[in-house]
Amino acid sequence: xxxxxxxxxxxxxxxxxxxxxxxxxxxxxxxxxxxxxxxxxxxxxxxxxxxxxxxxxxxxxxxxxxxxxxxxxxxxxxxxxxxxxxxxxxxxxxxxxxxxxxxxxxxxxxxxxxxxxxxxxxxxxxxxxxxxxxxxxxxxxxxxxxxxxxxxxxxxxxxxxxxxxxxxxxxxxxxxxxxxxxxxxxxxxxxxxxxxxxxxxxxxxxxxxxxxxxxxxxxxxxxxxxxxxxxxxxxxxxxxxxxxxxxxxxxxxxxxxxxxxxxxxxxxxxxxxxxxxxxxxxxxxxxxxxxxx
Amino acid sequence: xxxxxxxxxxxxxxxxxxxxxxxxxxxxxxxxxxxxxxxxxxxxxxxxxxxxxxxxxxxxxxxxxxxxxxxxxxxxxxxxxxxxxxxxxxxxxxxxxxxxxxxxxxxxxxxxxxxxxxxxxxxxxxxxxxxxxxxxxxxxxxxxxxxxxxxxxxxxxxxxxxxxxxxxxxxxxxxxxxxxxxxxxxxxxxxxxxxxxxxxxxxxxxxxxxxxxxxxxxxxxxxxxxxxxxxxxxxxxxxxxxxxxxxxxxxxxxxxxxxxxxxxxxxxxxxxxxxxxxxxxxxxxxxxxxxxxxxxxxxxxxxxxxxxxxxxxxxxxxxxxxxxxxxxxxxxxxxxxxxxxxxxxxxxxxxxxxxxxxxxxxxxxxxxxxxxxxxxxxxxxxxxxxxxxxxxxxxxxxxxxxxxxxxxxxxxxxxxxxxxxxxxxxxxxxxxxxxxxxxxxxxxxxxxxxxxx
Numbered sequence: 034x035x036x037x038x039x040x041x042x043x044x045x046x047x048x049x050x051x052x053x054x055x056x057x058x059x060x061x062x063x064x065x066x067x068x069x070x071x072x073x074x075x076x077x078x079x080x081x082x083x084x085x086x087x088x089x090x091x092x093x094x095x096x097x098x099x100x101x102x103x104x105x106x107x108x109x110x111x112x113x114x115x116x117x118x119x120x121x122x123x124x125x126x127x128x129x130x131x132x133x134x135x136x137x138x139x140x141x142x143x144x145x146x147x148x149x150x151x152x153x154x155x156x157x158x159x160x161x162x163x164x165x166x167x168x169x170x171x172x173x174x175x176x177x178x179x180x181x182x183x184x185x186x187x188x189x190x191x192x193x194x195x196x197x198x199x200x201x202x203x204x205x206x207x208x209x210x211x212x213x214x215x216x217x218x219x220x221x222x223x224x225x226x227x228x229x230x231x232x233x234x235x236x237x238x239x240x241x242x243x244x245x246x247x248x249x250x251x252x253x254x255x256x257x258x259x260x261x262x263x264x265x266x267x268x269x270x271x272x273x274x275x276x277x278x279x280x281x282x283x284x285x286x287x288x289x290x291x292x293x294x295x296x297x298x299x300x301x302x303x304x305x306x307x308x309x310x311x312x313x314x315x316x317x318x319x320x321x322x323x324x325x326x
Numbered sequence: 327x328x329x330x331x332x333x334x335x336x337x338x339x340x341x342x343x344x345x346x347x348x349x350x351x352x353x354x355x356x357x358x359x360x361x362x363x364x365x366x367x368x369x370x371x372x373x374x375x376x377x378x379x380x381x382x383x384x385x386x387x388x389x390x391x392x393x394x395x396x397x398x399x400x401x402x403x404x405x406x407x408x409x410x411x412x413x414x415x416x417x418x419x420x421x422x423x424x425x426x427x428x429x430x431x432x433x434x435x436x437x438x439x440x441x442x443x444x445x446x447x448x449x450x451x452x453x454x455x456x457x458x459x460x461x462x463x464x465x466x467x468x469x470x471x472x473x474x475x476x477x478x479x480x481x482x483x484x485x486x487x488x489x490x491x492x493x494x495x496x497x498x499x500x501x502x503x504x505x506x507x508x509x510x511x512x513x514x515x516x517x518x519x520x521x522x523x524x525x526x527x528x529x530x531x532x533x534x535x536x537x538x539x540x541x542x543x544x545x546x547x548x549x550x551x552x553x554x555x556x557x558x559x560x561x562x563x564x565x566x567x568x569x570x571x572x573x574x575x576x577x578x579x580x581x582x583x584x585x586x587x588x589x590x591x592x593x594x595x596x597x598x599x600x601x602x603x604x605x606x607x608x609x610x611x612x613x614x615x616x617x618x619x620x621x622x623x624x625x626x627x628x629x630x631x632x633x634x635x636x637x638x639x640x641x642x643x644x645x646x647x648x649x650x651x652x653x654x655x656x657x658x659x660x661x662x663x664x665x666x667x668x669x670x671x672x673x674x675x676x677x678x679x680x681x682x683x684x685x686x687x688x689x690x691x692x693x694x695x696x697x698x699x700x701x702x703x704x705x706x707x708x709x710x711x712x713x714x715x716x717x718x719x720x721x722x723x724x725x726x727x728x729x730x731x732x733x734x735x736x737x738x739x740x741x742x743x744x745x746x747x748x749x750x751x752x753x754x755x756x757x758x759x760x761x762x763x764x765x766x767x768x769x770x771x772x773x774x775x776x777x778x779x
Contacts, residue, residue, distance in 0.1 A: 100717060103716045103717065284469050285469065286469070287467065288465070288466075288467055288468060291467070291468045291469060292469075295468050295469055296468055299468050299474070299477075303477055303481070306481055306543065306546075306547060307481070309539060309543050310481075310484060310485065310488070310543070312539065313488055313492075313536045313539055313540055313543075314488075316532050316535060316536040316539075317488075317491075317492070317521070317532075317536065319532050320495065320521055320523070320529050320532045320533065320536075321521040321522055323524075323526060323528040323529045323532060324521060324522030324523055324524045324526075324529060325522060326526075326528075
């Protein structure tokens with residue numbers, strides 16, 4: 034009994050200490066020393082970036098933008114000092130095991146994929162600058178048309194070749210998104226075929242505005258320098274089934290739909306008061322006239 | 327009203343009254359020049375601060391995404407509040423036939439005009455793009471309290487100016503006929519503004535008639551100006567503003583601030599222009615009683631405003647109230663409540679403190695507390711929005727005015743003081759003809775040409 038008491042006292046005593054201790058994320062020495070088995074090259078970094086965007090960005094945010102989710106402890110930005118000081122092995126270990134709000138990716142991602150992400154993260158390390166071949170983004174352009182009844186977009190991508198001619202761009206990823214009030218909403222992807230053409234079946238249930246209109250943007254991946262293809266007011270989506278809060282004369286409407294009682298009350302009161310002021314000014318004129326007699 | 331005086335006596339005492347009450351116009355010394363100089367210096371600094379703000383944008387203020395209404399709005403509410411005294415003293419008390427308030431009417435109107443003019447200007451100075459002011463009129467929405475506020479502030483300014491001007495007309499005629507030793511141009515102004523006043527029955531009838539209408543008209547307009555100002559807050563769903571008593575709460579608070587302002591101006595006039603026989607102990611005594619009365623009404627609303635939500639401490643209200651009662655704003659909050667309400671009520675219950683000088687000090691305290699009261703109303707609520715504050719640097723979360731902002735804030739006070747000073751330098755601070763009438767001097771002596779001219 035006495036022993037038990039002693040032990041629990043010791044545990045109670047240690048607990049707060051442990052909690053402070055846990056601020057540092059310990060990595061076993063052998064794990065820390067692990068080296069990335071995959072080569073540090075553009076291809077792996079690119080693959081890592083894609084994995085990062087699907088699995089990590091939601092919490093850690095865009096690299097360098099410090100727009101991570103406000104969790105406790107906060108997920109550090111990949112370009113931050115805290116992140117970069119990790120060795121390759123440490124990153125791999127932390128991604129594998131996770132801690133608190135940081136999920137363990139041991140079962141979600143293969144070892145190879147985790148190492149690709151490490152490559153991507155390490156590409157922000159100033160020590161690695163110059164190791165990667167700088168790839169100039171390829172100039173490209175997009176064209177497209179929409180069949181509003183069949184709800185199909187026909188898209189084509191072209192790129193400039195060495196002699197300055199536009200050539201079809203095969204096997205490129207096209208990203209289709211819709212403009213929404215607070216940004217853009219990704220709808221889907223399409224891949225160009227061997228002759229640079231792609232078809233995108235617009236999802237049936239996707240909602241536009243009350244008339245079913247949407248503003249679409251089609252972009253190429255980050256490796257291309259290309260203006261987004263803008264297709265505005267396509268009648269291709271399902272009509273929104275939310276209530277139009279501005280359809281009636283309501284309090285929050287613009288002036289042309291102001292409620293009648295409001296206009297009448299405002300104009301009535303203001304008009305009435307100013308009529309009286311006008312009357313008083315008229316009396317002042319009469320004072321002037323009365324002085325002349 | 328005193329006994330009807332004999333012609334001899336009447337002329338003599340009118341001369342004396344005229345001399346006393348035009349001292350503010352004729353009296354020029356180092357002191358008044360120095361005073362104007364100081365005011366103009368401060369005004370220039372304020373304008374300079376405003377120019378910087380125009381060039382660099384509102385980023386030079388302490389306002390950020392969350393606290394987008396800062397000390398400017400507190401200043402605006404303060405000045406709107408002070409201006410309300412015009413309608414309390416020169417209309418309500420007048421209509422109730424309260425004799426002692428009559429000589430104070432013009433002071434009250436001066437304060438009202440100065441305050442409401444500044445209130446309008448402060449709003450413009452709070453705008454990021456003042457060059458787009460006309461859009462408020464062109465595209466303003468009838469449903470927006472901002473548009474109502476703009477309407478009512480301009481209307482109140484016009485009525486206040488008229489209410490200042492109408493009873494001034496007979497005085498302007500006196501100045502035109504009798505005043506000596508002022509520049510020619512100033513006499514010209516009096517002549518034009520006097521509208522050919524002859525002092526005949528018809529003219530007196532018209533003045534009284536028009537004044538009566540204005541005095542009645544200004545009551546609803548005066549009540550609206552501060553009620554609508556309170557709606558700017560109360561019509562939003564925010565902790566601390568979302569309350570139904572904001573209208574009367576603001577109006578009663580306005581009377582406190584305005585009464586204090588008028589007492590201070592009265593005291594300075596009494597001292598500077600040697601008006602001891604005009605702003606008497608009796609006037610200060612009565613103003614002291616008025617101040618206690620309006621403070622008590624305001625205290626009643628304060629108790630309602632804080633006790634009722636404080637009893638429940640609902641989620642967001644609770645966060646807000648804790649910040650006021652015991653948090654970061656507690657010092658300011660308790661200063662405002664104690665120094666601005668409890669203490670004056672307690673002190674002014676004693677006749678000793680209702681003498682001119684103690685009244686002046688107490689009024690000063692009340693006025694300072696009134697300003698901070700507006701600060702406590704505006705800013706803490708802004709710092710506690712319903713949605714979480716996130717992804718912003720730390721200095722977005724707490725507001726404090728920058729020095730650039732402070733010089734612009736001071737401009738409000740300086741501007742109001744300049745307006746009051748100019749009005750006192752141009753026109754008598756007490757209505758001469760009404761005062762003479764009260765002293766039993768017949769109207770016919772007013773339009774007589776004095777023999778010595």
